[in-house]
Amino acid sequence: MEKHYSAYFFDLGGTLLALEQDEIACSETGKVTLLPGVKDHLLPLRGTPVFVITNQAAVALGQLSEATARGFIDQINVAVGQVITDYRICMHHPLAGCPCRKPQPGMVFDLARTHTINLAQAVSIGDTTNDEQCAQLAGIGTFLWAHDFFHSVRLISQHMLFFHPHHTNEGRQSEQKAFSLFSFLPHRRRKRESASNQNLLCFKIIAWT
Template sequence: MKKAVFLDRDGVINEVLTGRVKFVNKPEDFYLLPGVPEAIRKLNGHFDYIFVVTNQGGVGLGFLKESELRKIHGHMMKELKKRGAIIHDVAYCPHRPKAGCACRKPGSKMIEDLAKKYNVDLSQSYMVGDTDTDIQAGKRAGTKTVFIGEEESSADAVFPDLFSAADWMIEDAQMH
């Protein structure tokens, strides 16, 4: 079975709620966070897959169309690939925040569906996010969890950014 890293998008890969951008509703609003391409490139060398799992309630709320969201994800993958970093697949929940769907994090359906599709061993994989819902989704799916941010979290590890988290995940994966 394969090992994977599941990454939340907003706040882990790209800027959100910064001086430059509030929400990413078009490709031009997409700004990679510092060190992200390098971190993903590093992870590519040690994990079979890198996935993005993201709640995109803005679709259900009418702030952007699903076709526009796919353009944003295409842009993200292209920008990362230019820097030698590969995202293998993107799963997103387009539903409104309170729609009660199974796919929206803290639900684990997006992670479990990707794991099934790509034959991934979730116990040997990692979910990285910047909110408690990301960590809960990872725990429900059976992954190890990494919180990006400062506040204390129930995650297995806490780091200020993806770049500093990458080395820990690589070392931890080699020990198991």
């Protein structure tokens, strides 16, 4: 059964939007590009608080206007049916030492106070170690890498495949097939998706999205 989170905290560039030279990729008309899977995964979150937290130091450096930075998130929100509840942008200089620039958790704390969010039951999704550290410092209960959240695997059945691998030839063949499938999963997913005891192996039936 899919876990229910109190809120979703998403990073912006590299998680929701495509990057170009480590900055949000924009066309000449200012249009951004949603990364694959973003729309399909955000639309079903309607009804649950969805937040975006992003560092945009280019504003302080004079390379980006505040309106353009806010427009990045506005464009996403239009594309995903207005499911984004709120957002915070740190526009300070990277050396300013502000408490809101990730990995510092200031933006998360501000949103949590404003919307009364239980951070221990929330999830953060990002693509850098700064995102991961921010989640840890904020006390967010779960951190997921963007690639895992949007692209790696999805559960297509809650049924479990059970077998006794050492009791019969058929069991040994099933074990080999299961481990062959299992070996394609990234290490983090393998650790999470497996369950075993002395004589019983259990694998969720999964498929690549």
